[in-house]
Amino acid sequence: MVKVVVLGAHGKVAQITEKFLLADKDVETSLFLRNADRMADKKDQAKIFEGDATDEAQLEKAIKGQDVVYANLGGAKDIDLEAEAVVEAMHNDKVKRLIWISTIGIYDEVPGKFGEWNKSQLGDYITDYAKAAKRIEDSGLDYTIIRPTWMTDKNEVDYEKSKKGQPITDTEVSRKSVAAYIYHLIKNPKEAIDESIGLGKPGSEGDKPSWY
Secondary structure, three states: OOOEEEEEOHHHHHHHHHHHHHHOOOOOEEEEEEEEHHHHHHOOEEEEEEEOOOOOHHHHHOOOOOOEEOOOOOOOHHHHHHHHHHHHHHHHHOOOOEEEEEOOOOOOOOOOHOOOOOOHHHHHHHHHHHHHHHHHOOOOOOEEEEEEEHHHHHHHOOOOEEEOOOOOOOEEEEHHHHHHHHHHHOOOOOOOOOOOEEEOOOOOOOOOOOOO
């Protein structure tokens, strides 16, 4: 039995991941989000915690006793503060395994016209997420950072991985693919420790995602 808490449980990727988790009898799932009423339909399947991810004390209540923390947090304005609070709460609760969702471009790893387009679209978002990722990398936790490229709602699992330092040229990946990889890591918690993994759909190279 693996115990996992999902931070930012109402996010789109998080909700797909939760379908995998809640269907697995060998996973005990907890959900952490700002408005617990949004997950009222899950109260018989998971423990639900209401709180702000910048609040260390509120995070500690949800993280205590967990095996894996999966952080699907958003909002560039607060992401570095959220990273700081998550790291401190995990240290205080003596929980080591963290799966952290970031974005592409934080290492300037997107080359060519797609890289230029990505920077023009994300702007300061990249800078803020890079700060948060650096905080995670320096945390001493057993982390995996996941950097999905631009996400679609396609009902498919089709992805390839790249490591930190490798260029990302894939322009898209499905949210279901990202969720499937997160679920894989939760079930295989010793895999990809202290790594930053880019995720993209093979064959989706271009100057920008196909729908733009």
